[in-house]
Each structure stands twice: as C-alpha cells, then as structure tokens.
Amino acid sequence: MNLPPDKVKILSQYDNEKKWDLICDQERFQVKNPPSAYLEKLKSHLDHGGVSRKFKRRVQESTQVLRELEISLRTNHIGWAQEFLSEENQGLDVLVDYLSVAHSAVSYVSALTTDRAKNIDKSVEDLSRSTSNSPSHSTSKTSKAFTVRFNSLQNRKAVRSSRVVSQKDDVHLCIMCLRAIMNYQSGFNLVMKHPCCVNEITLSLNDRNPRTKALVLELLAAVCLVRGGHNIILLAFDNFKEVCGEKRRFERLMEFFCSEDNNMDFMVACMQFINIVVHSVENMNFRVHLQFEFTQHGLDDFLERLKFTESDRLLVQIQAYLDNVFDVGALLEDAETKNALLEHMEELQEHNAQLSSRLQESEREAMQKVSELEKKLIQTAKEVELLKVTSTKTRKIFPACDHRDAEQIPRTFMTVTASQLTGENLNTFVSPPAAKEEVDSGQACEATPPSSASPPHLQELSLESTTTPPPPPASGSTTAPPPAPPPPPPPPPPLLAPAGGTTQPSAADGSCKRKKPIQTKYRMPLFNWQALKSNQVAGTIFNELDDEHVLEEINMAAFEEQFKTKAQSAPVDLGTLKMKLAHKMPSKVSLMEANRAKNLAITLRKEGMAASDICCAIETYALALSLDFLELLERFIPTEYDMKLIHNYECEGRPLDELSEEDRFMVHFSKIPRLHQRISTLTFMGNFPESVQLMQPQFNAIIAASGSIKSSSKLRKILEIILAFGNYMNSSKRGPAYGFRLQSLDLLLDTKSTDRRQTLLHFIVSIIQDKYPELQSFYTELHFLDKASLVSLDSIRQDVRALQRGMEVTRREFTLEKENHVLQTFLSRNTELLDSLTADEQTAQDVYESVVEYFGESSETTPPPMFFPVFVRFIKAAKQK
Numbered sequence: 105m106n107l108p109p110d111k112v113k114i115l116s117q118y119d120n121e122k123k124w125d126l127i128c129d130q131e132r133f134q135v136k137n138p139p140s141a142y143l144e145k146l147k148s149h150l151d152h153g154g155v156s157r158k159f160k161r162r163v164q165e166s167t168q169v170l171r172e173l174e175i176s177l178r179t180n181h182i183g184w185a186q187e188f189l190s191e192e193n194q195g196l197d198v199l200v201d202y203l204s205v206a207h208s209a210v211s212y213v214s215a216l217t218t219d220r221a222k223n224i225d226k227s228v229e230d231l232s233r234s235t236s237n238s239p240s241h242s243t244s245k246t247s248k249a250f251t252v253r254f255n256s257l258q259n260r261k262a263v264r265s266s267r268v269v270s271q272k273d274d275v276h277l278c279i280m281c282l283r284a285i286m287n288y289q290s291g292f293n294l295v296m297k298h299p300c301c302v303n304e305i306t307l308s309l310n311d312r313n314p315r316t317k318a319l320v321l322e323l324l325a326a327v328c329l330v331r332g333g334h335n336i337i338l339l340a341f342d343n344f345k346e347v348c349g350e351k352r353r354f355e356r357l358m359e360f361f362c363s364e365d366n367n368m369d370f371m372v373a374c375m376q377f378i379n380i381v382v383h384s385v386e387n388m389n390f391r392v393h394l395q396f397e398f399t400q401h402g403l404d405d406f407l408e409r410l411k412f413t414e415s416d417r418l419l420v421q422i423q424a425y426l427d428n429v430f431d432v433g434a435l436l437e438d439a440e441t442k443n444a445l446l447e448h449m450e451e452l453q454e455h456n457a458q459l460s461s462r463l464q465e466s467e468r469e470a471m472q473k474v475s476e477l478e479k480k481l482i483q484t485a486k487e488v489e490l491l492k493v494t495s496t497k498t499r500k501i502f503p504a505c506d507h508r509d510a511e512q513i514p515r516t517f518m519t520v521t522a523s524q525l526t527g528e529n530l531n532t533f534v535s536p537p538a539a540k541e542e543v544d545s546g547q548a549c550e551a552t553p554p555s556s557a558s559p560p561h562l563q564e565l566s567l568e569s570t571t572t573p574p575p576p577p578a579s580g581s582t583t584a585p586p587p588a589p590p591p592p593p594p595p596p597p598p599l600l601a602p603a604g605g606t607t608q609p610s611a612a613d614g615s616c617k618r619k620k621p622i623q624t625k626y627r628m629p630l631f632n633w634q635a636l637k638s639n640q641v642a643g644t645i646f647n648e649l650d651d652e653h654v655l656e657e658i659n660m661a662a663f664e665e666q667f668k669t670k671a672q673s674a675p676v677d678l679g680t681l682k683m684k685l686a687h688k689m690p691s692k693v694s695l696m697e698a699n700r701a702k703n704l705a706i707t708l709r710k711e712g713m714a715a716s717d718i719c720c721a722i723e724t725y726a727l728a729l730s731l732d733f734l735e736l737l738e739r740f741i742p743t744e745y746d747m748k749l750i751h752n753y754e755c756e757g758r759p760l761d762e763l764s765e766e767d768r769f770m771v772h773f774s775k776i777p778r779l780h781q782r783i784s785t786l787t788f789m790g791n792f793p794e795s796v797q798l799m800q801p802q803f804n805a806i807i808a809a810s811g812s813i814k815s816s817s818k819l820r821k822i823l824e825i826i827l828a829f830g831n832y833m834n835s836s837k838r839g840p841a842y843g844f845r846l847q848s849l850d851l852l853l854d855t856k857s858t859d860r861r862q863t864l865l866h867f868i869v870s871i872i873q874d875k876y877p878e879l880q881s882f883y884t885e886l887h888f889l890d891k892a893s894l895v896s897l898d899s900i901r902q903d904v905r906a907l908q909r910g911m912e913v914t915r916r917e918f919t920l921e922k923e924n925h926v927l928q929t930f931l932s933r934n935t936e937l938l939d940s941l942t943a944d945e946q947t948a949q950d951v952y953e954s955v956v957e958y959f960g961e962s963s964e965t966t967p968p969p970m971f972f973p974v975f976v977r978f979i980k981a982a983k984q985k
Contacts, residue, residue, distance in 0.1 A: 139188035142173045143198050150201060170202075170277035177284035185288055196285065196294055196301065203278040203304045275308055276316040283323060295327075296336065302327060306340040307347065309357065314364055318373040325377045334384060358401035368415050375421035378403070383428045392430050468801060471888055475804035478811040479947055619652065619831070619840035626664045628833040631855055631864070633848030635834075635841035636960050644960040645820060646843030651828035658825075658875060660832060663867060666857040667833070700740075701766040707736045708769065715769040722782050725917075725926040731790045738783050742774040750774055778917070785917050788910035789930055796941055799903055802895045803941075806948040809892035809972060810955040818882035819975075825868060825876070826852070843960050846971070849978045869982055883979045893972040897949060904945045911938055 115126070149166040177185055188195040282305060285291035295301045308320045324340070327333040338353075345353050361374045378398060385391045407422055618638075641647045711718065711733045718737075721728045729737075742750070750771055753763075760768055776782065813819065826849070831840050852865035872879050911934075918927040953963040956971055 137172075137176070139176075139184065139193050139195055142169055142176070143188075143193055143195055145169045146198050146202050150198075150205060166202075167274055167277065170274060170281065174277055174280045174284055177281055178287075182288060185285065185291060189285065189291055189294055196291075196298060199278060199281055199285075200298065200301050200304050203275065203282075203308070204300070206274045206278060207304065207307045207310065273313070275311045276313055276319070279305065279308055279316055279319050279323070283319065286323065286326065292330075296330065296333065302336050302340045303343045306337075306344050309344070309360065310348070314367040314370040317360060317364075318367075318370040321370075321373040321377040325373075325380045328377075328380050328384060334381070337381065352397070352400065354397060354401060358398070358403065358406075362402070362406055368418065372415070372417045372421060375418060375425065379421060379425050379428075382425070388430065392432060395430060467888075468804075471801065471804045471808050471891070474808040474811065474887065475944075478807045478951065479944075481811075482947065482951070619835070619842070621835040621840060622655070622832050623836055624664060624832065625661075628664065628836075629667060629855065630837065631830045631833045631848075632851055633830055633834075633841070634845035635830075635838070636843035636845070638842045641843040641960060643957070644843060645823065645958050646827065646960060648820065649824040649827055649843075651824055651831055654825050654828035655832060658828070658871060663829070663832070663871075666859075666862060666867065667855070667864065701764060704740050704766045704769065707733070707740070708766070710736070715765070715772060718769075719772045719776060722776055722779070722786065725782065725786060725789070725921070725924055727786070727790060727926065729786065731787060734783055734787045734790065738780075738787070740770070740773070741780055741783070742770060746770065747774055778920075781913060781917060784910070785914050785927075788907075788914060789926075792907065792910070792930075792934060795903065795907060796937060799900050799941060800944065801891075802900055803944040803948040805888045805891040806895055806897070806968060807944075807951050809886075809888045810948075810951045812885060812887040813889075813975065814955045814958055816882065816885040818879050818885055821876065821879055822872070822882055825872070829864065829868060846959055846961060846974045849974055852978075853981055865981055883982070886975060886979070889972045889976050889979075892968055893976060895968050897952065897968060901945060901949070904942060907938055908942065911935070 115123070118126070145166060146169060177188065187193065282295065282301070286295055302324075305320055305323055309317055311317060311320075324337055328337045341353050341357075344350070344356070348356055350356055357374070361371065364370050364374075382391060382394045382398065385394065407425070410418065410422060413419060636644075636646060708715070708718075711730065713721075713729075718729065720726070754771075760771060763771070773779070827841070827844065830844060830848075834841065852868070853863050855864035856862065857867070911931075914927060914931060918924065918931060921927060952968065952971075956963045956966055961971065
C-alpha cells in the first residue's frame with residue numbers, strides 16, 4: 105500500500121475487520137493500465153498538431169490521461185511508479201516535455217492578452233497601422249521573450265495546439281503528477297538530478313490557478329530543504345527571470361503574493377516559501393543578501409499591512425520571518441557595544457587579577473603572622489609552666505619560712521637554688537637563653553602575674569627578695585599576695601587550653617560524670633556515629649562539654665515530631681590519589697657507544713656553554729648552570745667502566761683531538777674531583793630557596809588552622825549541641841556517649857526527618873538560629889582549613905630531612921674548600937633559615953598532634969588531608985541551609 109510510517113502505525117491499531125475492509129478497498133485500485141499506456145497517449149499528443157475537432161477531442165483525452173496517471177502514481181504500489189520512471193519508459197522526461205508545452209500555451213495566451221489590452225487604448229489610426237505590420241512587431245517584450253521558446257519547438261503545429269491546451273487544467277495535473285513522483289525517495293532524487301524539471305515546476309507559477317501556484321511553492325520549498333536544493337531553487341528562479349523578462353529575481357512572485365490576497369492558501373504557501381529560501385542558508389551574509397532582495401520588492405511594507413489579517417496560519421509564517429530577520433544596523437550597534445564591553449571586561453579581569461594577587465599576598469602574610477603568634481603562644485605557655493614548677497619547688501624547700509624569715513635567706517643560697525631548679529627542668533621545658541642567664545645569675549626583678557593579654561616571661565622571675573615567691577594569680581587578677589604562706593597551687597591547666605567556653609568539672613581521678621539514658625516520647629532513629637567512652641575523652645574537648653545543659657535549654661518536642669525514621673547508610677569516606685611522573689632514565693652507554701654521545705650532545709646544546717666553562721663552573725661551585733641542566737648532567741657522571749676506558753685511552757698516548765666533542769667533554773668531566781658531591785651540592789644550592797618558599801606556607805597553614813580550631817569557642821558549643829542531639833536519639837538504646845569521632849559530622853546529612861525533607865544537620869542549624877544566633881558565624885573563627893587540607897606532614901617532613909642532608913653535604917664540601925666564597929656565603933645565609941624551618945616543622949607537628957588528640961583522634965591514623973576536610977565539609981553543609 106506504500107504507506108508512510110505514521111500511517112502504518114495507525115493502521116496497525118485497527119481491528120482485523122477494519123484491516124480486511126482496507127484490503128478489499130485496495131483491490132479495487134489494482135493496476136488497470138501499465139505505465140507505457142499512459143506514456144504513449146502523452147507522446148501522441150506531443151507529436152500531432154492541428155486544431156481540428158479530432159485534435160480537440162485528443163486534448164480532452166490527454167487531460168483525462170493526466171488525471172488517471174496522477175491517481176495511478178499516487179495509489180499504485182511503488183513498483184508501478186519505479187517502472188514509470190525507468191530508463192526504458194523515461195516517464196519523467198515525457199511528463200516534463202508535456203509540462204513545457206503547457207507552459208508555452210499559458211505564456212503565449214498571457215502575452216497575447218496583455219498586448220490586446222494595450223491596443224484597445226490606442227487610436228483607430230494606430231490600430232490600422234499595426235495591422236499592416238507583422239505580429240512580432242506588435243508584441244510586447246514579454247511575448248518576444250516567449251517567442252524564443254516557441255522557435256525552439258521547431259513545430260508550429262505544436263504551438264497552435266498549445267492554445268487549446270491552455271484552456272484545460274493540464275499544468276495543475278502535471279504538477280500533481282510530479283508531487284506524486286516526489287513522494288518516493290527515488291522519484292525525488294530523479295527530480296533533483298533532472299536538468300529541466302525544477303525549472304519547469306518554477307515556471308508553473310505563471311498559471312492562473314491559485315491552487316496550482318500554492319502547490320508549486322510547496323514542492324519548491326521541499327526541494328529547498330534538501331542538501332544542495334537551495335542552489336537549485338535559486339538557479340530555477342534565475343531561469344524564471346530570463347524567460348519571463350523580470351528586472352530582478354522574485355519580482356513576479358512578489359506580484360502574485362501582493363495581488364492574490366483573496367486566496368489564503370496561496371499566501372500561506374508563498375510566505376512559507378520565502379521563509380525557507382531566506383532563512384535556510386547558513387552563510388549570514390548570503391542570508392542578508394536574500395533578505396534584501398525581498399525588501400526591494402516591498403515585502404517589509406506588505407508584511408506591515410498583513411499584521412492585521414485574520415488568518416492564524418499566515419500570522420505564524422509572518423512572525424517566523426520577522427523573528428529571523430537580521431537587522432544589520434542593530435547588529436552593527438551590538439558589535440560596537442560588544443567591543444566596548446569586551447574592553448571593559450578585560451579591564452575588570454585585569455583588576456580582578458590584581459585583587460586576587462593582593463588577596464593571596466594578604467592571606468600569606470596573615471597566615472605567617474598567625475603562625476608566628478601561635479609559636480609565641482606555645483613558647484609563652486612553656487615559660488609559664490616553668491615558672492609555676494619553679495615556684496612550687498621553692499615553696500617545698502622552705503615550707504616553714506614566713507615572709508620575715510625569707511628576707512634573711514642569703515642571696516647566694518637563693519641563686520644556687522634557682523639554678524638547680526632551672527637545671528632540673530631544662531630537660532622538660534625549653535626556656536630562652538636570656539631567662540636562663542637571669543635565673544642562674546640570681547638577678548632579681550619583681551614577679552609579674554600572668555594574664556591572658558600579656559603572659560609572663562622567664563626573665564621576669566624575681567629573686568631580689570628572700571621571700572618565697574607566691575604562686576601566680578588567676579588570669580586578669582591584680583590583687584597582691586597575702587603575707588602568710590600560700591597553700592599549694594592547683595594543678596596547671598592543659599597546654600594551649602583555648603579561651604572561652606564552659607568547662608565540665610571532673611573528679612580528682614579524671615573520670616567523667618556518669619550520664620543517665622534519656623527516655624524519649626517517641627521511638628527515635630539511631631544516629632550511627634562513632635561514640636567515645638568515658639575513658640576515651642580524658643584530655644579532649646569532649647571532657648569540657650555539657651550536653652545535658654543543652655537539652656535543658658532546647659525544647660526537643662519538635663525534634664521528636666520530625667525525626668522518626670532510621671538513619672541512612674554512612675557516607676563514603678573521601679580518599680586522595682597521588683600520581684607521580686616517572687622520569688625515563690637514559691640508557692647507560694659507554695664512551696664508545698653512539699647513543700650516549702648523542703644524548704650528551706643534546707644536553708650540552710641545551711645549555712649553550714663551552715665544555716671548559718661548564719667544568720670550571722662545577723669546580724668553583726658557581727651558580728651559573730641551570731637546575732635542569734645539572735639534573736640532566738648528573739646522569740652522565742662517568743662510571744668505573746667509563747673511567748677505565750678513559751684511562752686506557754690516555755695510557756695509549758693518543759691525542760684528545762681525535763675524539764669527538766662529547767668524548768673530550770667526558771675526559772675533562774671525569775677529571776673533576778668529587779664530581780658527584782659537587783653536582784649534588786650545586787643542585788641543592790639551586791633548589792634550596794624554592795624548597796623553603798614552598799614548605800614555609802605549608803607549616804604556617806598547619807599551625808594557623810590547628811590553632812584556630814582548638815581555640816574556637818563557637819565550634820566547641822556546636823559540638824556540644826551535636827553531642828546532646830546524638831545522646832537524645834541513642835542513649836535509650838545504646839547508652840549515653842561521652843564524645844564522638846569527627847567523621848560522625850558527615851552523618852548529620854544522612855539522618856533525615858520523617859517526611860525526608862530535612863536532615864539532622866539542617867534541623868540543628870535551625871535550632872542554632874533560634875536559640876544560639878551568636879553561633880551562626882562559627883566558621884569565621886576557623887582559618888586556612890582549605891590550605892591545611894592539602895598539606896601532607898609526612899611528605900614535607902621528608903623534604904626537610906632531605907634539606908638537612910643536603911646542607912650537611914654542603915658543610916662537608918666547605919671543610920674541603922675553605923677558600924670557596926660561594927659555599928661560605930650560602931652557608932652563612934641559609935643555615936639559620938634551615939634551622940628556623942626545622943623548628944617550624946617540629947612546631948607544626950606538635951601543634952597538629954595536640955589538636956588531633958584534643959578532638960579524640962589519633963595523629964598516626966588521621967593525617968591533615970583527613971582531619972581538616974571534615975570541618976570544611978561541615979562548614980559547607982551548614983552554609984547550605
């Protein structure tokens with residue numbers, strides 16, 4: 105039945121009875137005549153001429169033949185259409201020839217009618233004069249153009265017969281036959297390849313029937329949408345222009361469009377065709393050119409008048425055209441505006457880059473200052489501890505002395521005692537040299553009580569009087585000590601204890617207060633955290649938290665209403681992957697082999713220095729060689745086998761000039777004493793500044809981030825609230841928890857409410873907003889967490905050890921080269937810098953271990969890339985509330 109896919113889909117949904125009816129109907133349209141029968145009749149019409157009655161009867165029969173042919177092409181199976189278009193029958197050629205004859209008739213009658221209309225307005229004298237002339241002189245320019253077509257037929261009888269054909273619907277029927285042919289893929293391809301078919305279809309626009317014109321425009325639009333079809337359509341309209349005598353292309357098409365305003369189907373088809381012709385071109389300039397062609401014919405003004413039409417289909421096509429129109433003036437203005445915006449954007453980007461650079465520099469300076477303050481705080485805390493221990497031991501030595509007796513104690517005795525006490529504590533506490541000298545010498549100054557703003561230093565220790573020094577008062581206290589001997593001081597606070605926050609009193613043995621299980625109104629889901637037992641929180645932040653006090657401040661009824669489901673699975677821990685590039689070692693080739701000599705030649709050419717200058721720079725430790733060249737040159741250090749070959753060559757007494765440039769370099773290269781040590785020293789000296797510059801910010805980030813986390817009172821309070829909620833959910837089933845692992849913070853997002861719309865973290869954030877608004881900005885107290893997350897203490901510790909080994913090699917080289925100014929200058933400038941870097945490495949390690957243990961974790965199993973990202977993710981999730 106040759107149905108399209110959409111019709112086949114509809115047909116498959118029919119029942120069997122309906123399908124059988126369609127089959128019976130199809131049987132009625134069985135092939136009655138073969139294609140050759142129709143073609144013979146059409147050819148007979150083209151071959152015979154005359155206007156007799158018999159000929160008129162044949163014309164009527166040819167019109168009927170075209171109707172039957174169109175039905176056969178449309179309804180018969182595809183094999184019939186393929187037979188019609190076969191090379192044997194050449195049905196498309198016959199149909200195009202017949203259409204050409206029909207066009208000639210229509211054009212001749214149209215031209216003749218136009219001339220007669222003009223002659224009516226002339227005078228009788230002009231009319232009689234025109235009868236004496238030949239008809240060709242009285243025709244218009246249009247009729248002269250079509251006379252060329254008639255002469256090409258070489259058959260005057262065919263011209264006379266076309267006058268009869270023009271009175272029929274042959275042109276319309278021919279176009280319908282071509283549409284039926286173009287419905288097949290093979291037929292469409294033949295139409296596209298035919299040299300005259302599209303031209304003849306385009307010339308059918310001269311037909312008077314609006315239905316024919318609309319059908320022609322639909323076929324031309326279909327051709328235009330196929331690859332290569334747009335060019336064919338434009339060539340067809342160029343031919344139309346020559347045949348019809350147009351001044352500009354598309355002139356007559358626009359005349360039809362403006363005059364046929366009473367036929368809406370034709371106007372819709374014409375507007376659709378214009379849309380496709382103009383806007384189906386990818387080249388923007390060509391599209392503007394086509395658009396301008398129609399603008400010259402008055403399309404823009406006519407579309408302005410058609411805005412008030414009542415046809416929705418026509419309005420859709422008009423709007424589609426207007427939406428795709430290129431306004432060149434507006435585009436030019438947009439281009440100029442774009443250029444100005446681009447310039448402004450470049451200025452903003454440059455300004456942004458400058459601000460980013462300044463911000464990074466400010467961050468580095470701030471991180472360095474914070475790190476220095478943290479290191480001073482650590483040193484001050486150690487000095488305070490030393491003062492307290494010294495004071496305690498002094499009171500133990502003179503337990504029965506009162507203030508008056510203490511004044512009589514010899515100064516020398518106090519000096520010796522202080523020196524002994526100081527010496528006993530040097531293994532545990534590190535004090536500044538100045539402080540040690542003052543204590544040993546017995547120089548006294550008045551003891552200054554420690555305060556949170558200005559901690560006391562060891563050099564302020566007072567041994568001037570013979571009285572027993574009182575214990576330092578509490579932070580911020582300014583009262584003088586009583587004259588009576590004071591009681592023993594309380595135990596010292598933990599090292600680097602953060603300021604602020606409530607502390608949980610503990611028993612004398614350090615055990616935590618027993619917690620009672622919480623009975624909830626509803627059955628609560630379990631929060632799958634990693635809880636800490638009471639014996640695991642000693643010395644940690646959780647020993648200072650009071651979650652029971654938090655539960656007294658918060659109404660948990662709303663929490664119980666929203667959370668009644670079980671917790672979800674734990675999140676996947678994030679891991680890091682390190683990839684290292686492996687350097688391809690060149691193959692070891694002796695002096696005699698070509699590959700090694702070739703590689704050495706390439707290496708020497710890269711540096712661009714003479715061999716003697718290179719060897720001289722290595723011998724004198726000059727920093728004139730690049731680091732990349734030194735690393736490459738290190739691969740060419742002669743082996744024992746190479747040295748043996750060179751020695752044998754020299755023993756033979758052969759001149760060095762016979763060797764290649766690379767071989768001569770190897771001879772000089774091998775003569776340098778301690779060659780490997782020299783190259784290693786040069787490489788170390790060149791890499792040292794960059795290595796220090798890379799490692800120092802990493803130590804600063806660890807120190808600053810650790811200090812900010814440990815000293816944050818707001819973070820401590822938030823952990824207290826989380827501990828309270830966790831115990832509220834779990835204590836009735838699993839018992840109370842005294843703390844939790846930091847990885848449990850990630851689980852707050854997985855515990856959801858009954859309606860699955862809210863997480864436990866977001867509920868806690870809402871509680872903080874209502875009850876503890878001062879905690880909302882807790883993340884402002886946490887600094888440089890993202891930078892500390894990228895630091896690997898193990899890696900930078902190994903880097904520091906490598907610098908220490910390199911510095912030791914450099915010192916040994918200097919002992920052998922006492923007169924070398926380069927080594928002397930390097931050691932004098934960088935020894936203290938390396939010592940400072942080593943001290944910072946140890947400080948970063950101590951501070952990090954302290955903060956990790958403070959949160960109940962282990963520094964051995966929790967490196968910085970695992971510890972700090974927990975807080976980064978927690979802050980990010982809390983901000984997304």
